[in-house]
Each structure stands twice: as C-alpha cells, then as structure tokens.
Amino acid sequence: MQHADMGVLDGPVLIFGGPYSNLQAMQAVLTEVSARGATPICTGDVVAYCARPVDTIAAIRASGCAVIAGNCEVQLASDAPDCGCGFEAGTTCDVLSVGWYGFARAQVSEADRDWMARLPGVVTFRHQGARYAVIHGGVRDVARFLWSSSPASDLEEEWDALEAQIGPVNHILAGHSGIAFDRPLRRGRWINAGVIGMPPHNGGTETQFALLDKDRATIHALPYDAAGAAADMRAAGLTYGYHTALETGYWPSEDVLPPDLRVPVAKG
Numbered sequence: 001m002q003h004a005d006m007g008v009l010d011g012p013v014l015i016f017g018g019p020y021s022n023l024q025a026m027q028a029v030l031t032e033v034s035a036r037g038a039t040p041i042c043t044g045d046v047v048a049y050c051a052r053p054v055d056t057i058a059a060i061r062a063s064g065c066a067v068i069a070g071n072c073e074v075q076l077a078s079d080a081p082d083c084g085c086g087f088e089a090g091t092t093c094d095v096l097s098v099g100w101y102g103f104a105r106a107q108v109s110e111a112d113r114d115w116m117a118r119l120p121g122v123v124t125f126r127h128q129g130a131r132y133a134v135i136h137g138g139v140r141d142v143a144r145f146l147w148s149s150s151p152a153s154d155l156e157e158e159w160d161a162l163e164a165q166i167g168p169v170n171h172i173l174a175g176h177s178g179i180a181f182d183r184p185l186r187r188g189r190w191i192n193a194g195v196i197g198m199p200p201h202n203g204g205t206e207t208q209f210a211l212l213d214k215d216r217a218t219i220h221a222l223p224y225d226a227a228g229a230a231a232d233m234r235a236a237g238l239t240y241g242y243h244t245a246l247e248t249g250y251w252p253s254e255d256v257l258p259p260d261l262r263v264p265v266a267k268g
Helices: 023-036 053-063 071-077 092-109 110-117 151-167 224-233 240-249
Strands: 004-009 013-016 040-042 122-127 132-136 173-176 181-184 187-191 205-213 216-222
Touching: 013 023, 023 040, 023 053, 023 205, 023 224, 053 092, 053 110, 053 151, 071 092, 071 110, 122 151, 151 173, 151 240, 224 240
Parallel strands: 004 122, 013 040, 132 173, 173 187
Antiparallel strands: 013 205, 122 132, 181 187, 205 216
C-alpha cells in the first residue's frame, strides 16, 4: 500500500468519497471547498456509475485535491475487466456494474490510468494534535464494505492491519460504502465521509461529505444539480438504474446493504 503523508493540516479539512463520474457533484463539492477554505481529500472512486468520467477526472486533478486509490482506480489503472467491488456473482449490483464499468473503461485515457496507478492507498495527516489516516474501504481489502452497524471486530481488524503498516493513528477516515457514519471504537473514531456521486439511499437527492474542523468531524449534505447529472446519464445511454437513483434518492439494488440500512417501505 502506497502511503502519502500530508503533514500538519490544522485548518478545515473536507473529506469526500465517490465522485462516481458525476461532474455536477464534483463541481459542487469543489465550490464547498473554496467557500470553507478547506483542504480537500477524496477517498477514491473518482470514476464509476455516472456519465462524465473524463471531465470529473479533469476537475479533480486540476483542483490539486489529494486522492486515495479506490477499487475503481486500482481496476482501471490495470485495465481490469470489472470494477473489483466484490459483488456476489449474479446479484443486481454485479449485473449492473457490467454496463457502467464498461462505459468508464472505454472513456478513461492512458494518461489518466497512469495517474490512478500512482495514487496512494492511504494518506495521513495531523490535525489539532491527532494523527488521521484516510483509506478507501479497508486495508486488507480495498473494496471491503464497512457500515455503521458492522461488528466492531470488523473495523478493529482493519485498524490493526493499518497500524501494522504505518504505525499508530488516532482516527480513521474512509469511504466506499456510500453512506456516511461516525462511530467510536476502542482507539478512536471511524468516520465514513459517504460519497458525493450517489445519494445515501434515503429518498433525497443531496449527497454527503465530512468536514474536520476544530478537532471535530461533522457530516454535511451536498446539494447539487442531480437532474443535470441524470440527464447526462440518459444521453450517454447509462440507463441501468443508477440514473433514476440520482432523482429518487434510492439505489437500484440493496444487495450490498445490511438489513438495518434497507428501506422498509415501497419506493415510489
């Protein structure tokens, strides 16, 4: 795992995950970064479900934002045939990933693949005296799904694996799973910043990011032009279900979700 240390960042730090080729969301979060005077860090998966992979990569690279290598970066950098999410074969998420990943794979340039190949798997920094590590999903498995309700032992074993590589940390910041949470553990807090490219399966079109400021992490909603992003997906022929997720606020499948995060009522 490549490791990059950003030194001391005692001002606001804005952490976000999964732009997912959603240019409108990418532009909105960069506006937040500027307005808050924050240092931005992305937990990875710059390219995924949506229609503007090339433009989204260009926007985040031009911003100078630190980026963690997510599973999509790892897979695209090596021109792998799938997204590496580890979806169970035959599930809805597995079937739908064929369409959006194939689209992204065909769009991304060799220069951008080279950039992805150089991204670190973990970034560390110090903030108000505490040492933070930023990862994508897990350390033992970059695409591991960890949730607010996952057994504490699952998060602790990832913490152990991380510290075995880079030494002690006070808190961990992560992404990948798509739904933000802030959870206290034995050694510190595990903070999932959520993603900006898809809604958090809650019926709203706003997405999520985390802000670390004055020794406190908070989760914030990110409003953006979801209708425009959905229109881009329709124009590109990416009508596998994620285009409607941008407008309804619900994912097209709950395959990866634990029971407590599934929606108990009919979606409409």
